[in-house]
Each structure stands twice: as structure tokens, then as C-alpha cells.
Amino acid sequence: MDSDGKWFLTRxxxxxxxxxxxxxxxxxxxxxxxxxxxxxxxxxLQQFRRHAPFSFDLMAxxxxxxxxxxxxxxxxxxxKLGIPLTVEQTAIGRIVFERRREKNPCAxxxxxxxxxxxxxxxxxxxxxxxxxxxxxxxxxxxxxxxxYTGTLGTFKPRTYLDRSxxxxxxxLIQVPGQTLAALARRESIPVMENPCPVDEKTRRQExxxxxxxxxxxxxxxxxxxRSALQSSPFWPSP
Numbered sequence: 001m002d003s004d005g006k007w008f009l010t011r012x013x014x015x016x017x018x019x020x021x022x023x024x025x026x027x028x029x030x031x032x033x034x035x036x037x038x039x040x041x042x043x044x045l046q047q048f049r050r051h052a053p054f055s056f057d058l059m060a061x062x063x064x065x066x067x068x069x070x071x072x073x074x075x076x077x078x079x080k081l082g083i084p085l086t087v088e089q090t091a092i093g094r095i096v097f098e099r100r101r102e103k104n105p106c107a108x109x110x111x112x113x114x115x116x117x118x119x120x121x122x123x124x125x126x127x128x129x130x131x132x133x134x135x136x137x138x139x140x141x142x143x144x145x146x147x148y149t150g151t152l153g154t155f156k157p158r159t160y161l162d163r164s165x166x167x168x169x170x171x172l173i174q175v176p177g178q179t180l181a182a183l184a185r186r187e188s189i190p191v192m193e194n195p196c197p198v199d200e201k202t203r204r205q206e207x208x209x210x211x212x213x214x215x216x217x218x219x220x221x222x223x224x225x226r227s228a229l230q231s232s233p234f235w236p237s238p
Contacts, residue, residue, distance in 0.1 A: 008175050008183075012044055019157045021169040022128065024054035028169075029121035030130045032060045032085070034074055034192030036184035037132035041172055043187055045130065046081045048171075059124055060085040063116045065093035065109075065196075073190035088120040097197060106202055118164040128167045136177035139225050140207040148203060154234055176222050 016022050022045075030045060032038040042060055049058055060078050062071060064087050071087055078085035092112045096105045121129050133155065142154040159168045172180065184191065215221045229235045 008179050009044065009047060011174050012171050013048060015157060015174050016048065016169075016171055019169070021130075021158055021167075021171055022048075022052075022056055024056065026056040026128055027124075027126045028056060028058055028128045028130050029117075029124060029126035030058060030060050030083075031117050031132070032062050032074060032078075033132075034062070034069075034071070034190070035132070035194070036189060036191050037134060037172070037177070037180050039077065039189035039191065040180040040183045040187075041130060041132040042078070042081060042083060043183070043189060045171065046083060057126075058083050059126065061088060061117055061120045061124070062086070063088045063092070063113050063120070064090060065113070066091045067093050067195040069192065069195055071192070073192060077190050086120055086124060088116050090116050092116065093196075105197075106204070109196075118161065118166055121166060122164060126166070128169055130169050130171060132172055132180075133170045134172040134175050134177050134180055135222055135226055136208065136211060138173055138229065139211055139222065140204055142225075143207045143210060144203060147207075152234075154229070157235060174226055 022028060028045065030038070030042050032042055042058075045058055049056065060074075060083050062074060062085060064071070066089075075085055090112070092109060095112070096109045117129060138154045142152070145151045145153050155170065155173075157170050157173050160166075161168055183189070211221075218224075
């Protein structure tokens with residue numbers, strides 16, 4: 001990667017080191033969904049591993065919800081990076097949309113996906129799970145909590161999961177979503193179709209659109225929000 005791409009890699013490195021996300025001897029399971037964000041995360045962590053002053057293992061885990069979707073592009077991408085890919089087969093899609101017919105399917109789907117991901121990570125010997133949440137996701141979560149629940153907060157860069165004993169890490173949390181989209185185009189990272197019936201029809205998508213509207217009026221919004229989070233109790237230093 002040339003100098004144009006180094007600024008956000010530097011930011012990811014700073015995030016990893018500041019919150020001790022990855023350390024010597026760790027085994028990190030990267031959650032991949034077939035989307036640009038998780039694909040970019042896998043690429044960036046591979047770049048980080050190449051230059052890190054310590055050794056750690058990387059693996060990719062894809063939770064198959066049971067949709068008729070071929071994962072060949074994802075497998076070829078993982079092979080290209082030299083990272084083993086595990087496809088965790090589930091019936092989550094059928095359970096959520098056919099059996100349970102949830103009015104709020106995203107909550108149950110998310111809970112079940114995370115459970116399947118964590119089980120797979122533990123079975124593979126991982127002690128940490130990396131997800132592709134980025135700065136825009138953190139801001140959208142903040143807006144979602146504020147508008148719909150009346151609370152202030154967003155997810156943290158690193159979270160210890162009591163039930164599984166895993167550490168959940170978000171190395172991209174200080175990188176804007178548009179930067180990852182540009183990286184995905186530049187590196188030809190495969191993006192698979194999302195077959196979910198409610199894709200782009202959720203409250204989270206509504207908050208993402210709201211963020212874009214606000215950022216159009218206030219161009220420094222993302223940067224100012226990132227600075228505010230770094231000095232707030234939402235992102236405490238480890």
C-alpha cells in the first residue's frame with residue numbers, strides 16, 4: 001500500500017496499541033460477513049500482522065444464516081490473503097423470519113449470530129474476536145440510543161465478554177466508513193449480496209442516512225465526534 005493509504009493504517013495501529021486489542025500470542029477470529037467493512041478489516045489486520053513487532057494468529061469466520069448464498073468469492077479472498085476461513089453453518093435466517101416471525105428481527109438475529117460466532121471462535125482456539133464496526137457505526141449507534149431510547153452511549157473499542165471469556169475488539173472504530181469503501185474498491189475486496197429481507201430498512205440504516213445529512217451540513221462532524229469520544233467516558237482508556 002502506498003503513502004496515500006498509510007494515514008488510516010496508522011490510526012488503526014494507534015487504536016490497537018492504545019486499547020491493547022492485539023498482543024503477542026493472541027489468536028484473533030475476524031468476523032466476516034461478505035461486506036466491505038469486514039473485508040477491509042481482514043485486509044488491514046493482515047497488513048498489521050506483517051509489520052507488527054510481535055506474533056499473533058489470524059482466522060476468518062463467516063456465519064452462514066442459511067440463505068442460498070455462495071461464499072466462493074469470500075473463500076478466494078481469504079485464500080489470497082493466506083488466512084484460513086471457517087464457514088459456520090446455521091439456520092438463523094429460517095428461525096428468525098419463518099419460525100419466529102419476529103417484529104424486530106434484527107435484535108434476535110444479532111444475538112444468535114454473535115452466539116454462533118463466539119462458539120466458532122472458541123472451538124477454533126481464538127481468545128479475541130474482531131468485528132468491522134467503524135467510526136460511522138459508532139456515531140449511528142450513539143444517535144440510535146439518543147433518539148429511540150433516551151440514553152447516551154455507544155459501543156466501546158474493546159469489550160470483555162463474560163459468558164464466553166472472549167475479548168471483542170473493534171480495530172476500525174476510528175476510521176470513517178467512506179475510507180473503508182474506498183479501500184474495498186482499490187483492493188478489489190469482494191462484496192457479496194446481502195439477502196436479508198430487511199436489509200437497508202432498519203433503524204440503524206435510518207441513523208446512517210441521518211449522519212450523512214448532518215455531515216453534509218457540518219463537514220467536520222465525524223472528526224469532532226471522534227475527538228469527543230476519545231475524551232469521554234464512553235471510550236475509557238484501558
